[in-house]
Amino acid sequence: MSKYYLNYLDELESEAIYILREVWAQFQNPVILFSGGKDSIVVTHLAKKAFFPAKIPFPLMHVDTGHNFPETIAFRDSLVKELGAQLLVGSVQESIDQGRVAEERGKNATRNALQITTLLDAIESNKVDCAIGGGRRDEEKARAKERFFSHRDDFGQWDPKNQRPELWNILNGRHFEGEHFRAFPISNWTEMDVWNYIQRENIQIPSLYFAHEREVVWRSNSWIPVSEFLKLDEGEKIEKKKIRFRTLGDITITGGIESDADTVEKIAMEVSAMKQTERGNRSDDKRSETAMEDRKRQGYF
Numbered sequence: 494m495s496k497y498y499l500n501y502l503d504e505l506e507s508e509a510i511y512i513l514r515e516v517w518a519q520f521q522n523p524v525i526l527f528s529g530g531k532d533s534i535v536v537t538h539l540a541k542k543a544f545f546p547a548k549i550p551f552p553l554m555h556v557d558t559g560h561n562f563p564e565t566i567a568f569r570d571s572l573v574k575e576l577g578a579q580l581l582v583g584s585v586q587e588s589i590d591q592g593r594v595a596e597e598r599g600k601n602a603t604r605n606a607l608q609i610t611t612l613l614d615a616i617e618s619n620k621v622d623c624a625i626g627g628g629r630r631d632e633e634k635a636r637a638k639e640r641f642f643s644h645r646d647d648f649g650q651w652d653p654k655n656q657r658p659e660l661w662n663i664l665n666g667r668h669f670e671g672e673h674f675r676a677f678p679i680s681n682w683t684e685m686d687v688w689n690y691i692q693r694e695n696i697q698i699p700s701l702y703f704a705h706e707r708e709v710v711w712r713s714n715s716w717i718p719v720s721e722f723l724k725l726d727e728g729e730k731i732e733k734k735k736i737r738f739r740t741l742g743d744i745t746i747t748g749g750i751e752s753d754a755d756t757v758e759k760i761a762m763e764v765s766a767m768k769q770t771e772r773g774n775r776s777d778d779k780r781s782e783t784a785m786e787d788r789k790r791q792g793y794f
Contacts (some may be wrong), residue, residue, distance in 0.1 A: 497681070501686075502686065502689060502690055502693060505679070505681065505682055505686055505690070506542070508538065508662075508678075508688070509536075509539045509558070509678035509682075510539055510542060510543040510678075511662070512535075512641050512664070512676060512677075512678040513539060513540050513543045513544075513625070513676075513678050514543055514544075515642075515664050516623050516625060516666075516668070516676050517544075517550055517551075519623075519664070519666035520622045520624055520666055520674070522619070522620050522621055522622050522623075523551050523621065523622065523623035523624070523625060523631050523676070524551055524552045524554040524581060524619070524621050524623075524624055525540060525549075525551045525552070525553050525554065525625045525626065526554055526555075526556075526612075526626045526627070526675075527538055527553040527554060527555050527569065527580075528555065528556075528565075528625050528627075528741065528742075529555070529561070529562075529565035529566070529568050529569045529699060529741060530565075530627070530740060530741040530742075531687055531688075531691065531698050531702060532627030532628070532629065532679065532687060532740075533626070533627040534572070534621065534627075534696060534697075534698060535627065535679060535682075535687055535690060535691065535696065536587065536625060536626070536678055536679060537549065537553065537576070537628045538696050539557075539678060539679075539692060540625075541576070548576070548577055548578070549576060549578050551578075551580070551625065552578065552579035552580065552581050552619075553569075553573060553578050553580050553581070553607075554580075554581040554583070554615060554619070554621070554624065555569060555580065555581070555582050555583070556582075556583045556585065556608045556611050556612050556615065557582050557583065557584050557586075558585040558605070558607070558608060558743050559584070559585055559586040559604065560603075560604050560720075560743040560744055561743065561744065562699075562701055562718075562741065562744050562747075563697050564700055564701050565699055565701070565741055568698075568699045570745040571626065572697075575722070578644060581615065581619055583611040583612060583614065583615035584611065585604050585608060585611045587608050587611075588607065588610050588611045588614065589607070591735065593610050593611075593614070594607045594610045594611075600628060600711065602745075603743060603745055604743060604744045604745075605742065605743055605746060607757065609649075612624075612649075613649040613724050616649065616673060616734075621673060622668065622673045622674065623666065623673060623674045623675070623676055624673065624674075624675050624676070625675075625676045625677075626675055626676070626677055627677075627680075628675075628677045628679075628680065629677070629679055629680060629682050629683070629684075629687075630680050630681065631682075631683045631684065631770075632684075632770065633770065635653075637681040638653045639675075640656050640657065640659050640667065640677075640680075641659055641662075641664055641675055641676060641677055641678070641679060641680055642657060642659070642666055642674050642675075642676055643656065643663045643674060643675040643676070643677065644656055644657060644668065644672065644674055645672060645673050645674065646668075646672055647669070647671035647672050648719075649673070649744050651675075651683060658682065665681075684739075684764055684767075685761065685764055685765060688757065688760055688761040688764055689761060691757055692757045692758060692761060698757075699741065701737070701738045702737055702738060702741075702760065703735065703737055703740075703755045703756070703760070704735050704737040704752040704753050704754050704755045705735065705736070705737065705755070706733055706734070706735050707719075707733070707735075707736055708731050708732070708733055709731070709733075709734050709736060709749060710723065710729050710730070710731055710732070711732070712726075712729065712748075713748065714748075714750040715748025715749065715750070715784060716734055716736050716748055716750070716751070717745075717746075717748055717749075718744055718747070718749065719731055720744045720745065722744065722745050723744075723745060734749075734751055735751065735752065735753065736749035736750060736751055736752060737749060737750065737752045737754060737755075737760070739764075740748075784794060
């Protein structure tokens with residue numbers, strides 16, 4: 494009798510599809526948190542495969558800070574149109590205008606933390622009971638604590654010490670009214686796995702991930718792109734560099750790296766030799782040792 498072996502990418506894909514189908518089976522109104530980054534794109538692709546030939550049964554929810562890369566928004570709109578999916582948008586600018594949050598001031602001001610209130614408001618107003626995200630355990634130490642089904646209390650807060658056991662991948666999505674879950678289908682994937690999967694599946698991604706010439710400023714040990722939101726400090730100068738981005742966030746906080754990798758194959762080779770985590774160029778994660786965990790406890794992705 495011949496033996497049957499799954500390729501490791503097939504194993505990861507199978508696990509992720511199982512979790513997506515469990516979300517659909519256990520929750521009433523789940524959504525995919527879609528940022529336009531590679532991880533949320535891969536999760537959306539997996540959802541497409543999980544429910545084919547039907548359409549993706551989840552709406553895509555995007556928390557729009559107003560400081561996005563224009564390329565990211567264009568890609569988001571194009572993908573939503575292609576999939577025929579429903580798009581829900583929470584606006585940080587609206588939260589500011591309504592006095593729900595206050596804009597940060599200063600050189601390193603960012604709207605990243607302001608997303609928390611907007612996200613929780615969008616979850617409540619749309620009666621979302623599970624938000625599916627593209628977080629991975631290898632990204633950051635706080636994300637390493639996440640379960641596949643990550644419980645949030647009725648304030649939207651995360652307590653890493655009060656999570657459900659997931660023995661034998663038995664997932665428990667039971668919750669009281671007002672509580673909700675975050676689900677992370679690609680928790681066990683690494684950055685390298687994501688790129689190998691993108692290459693294998695020929696998944697389209699924003700051009701920002703590929704090396705291209707861009708005007709940038711050297712700040713916080715990375716190349717910050719020039720935009721209308723960037724305020725130059727004394728002594729800083731604009732340079733033109735060939736860079737790419739390993740992770741996408743607000744244009745004000747996402748640092749690029751110098752690179753010649755202009756294809757998925759070259760990116761995969763480059764990533765295989767990297768010694769620094771992909772979030773190492775995110776200035777919002779450099780504010781403190783526990784920056785990510787502090788935000789997650791308040792309701793962040």
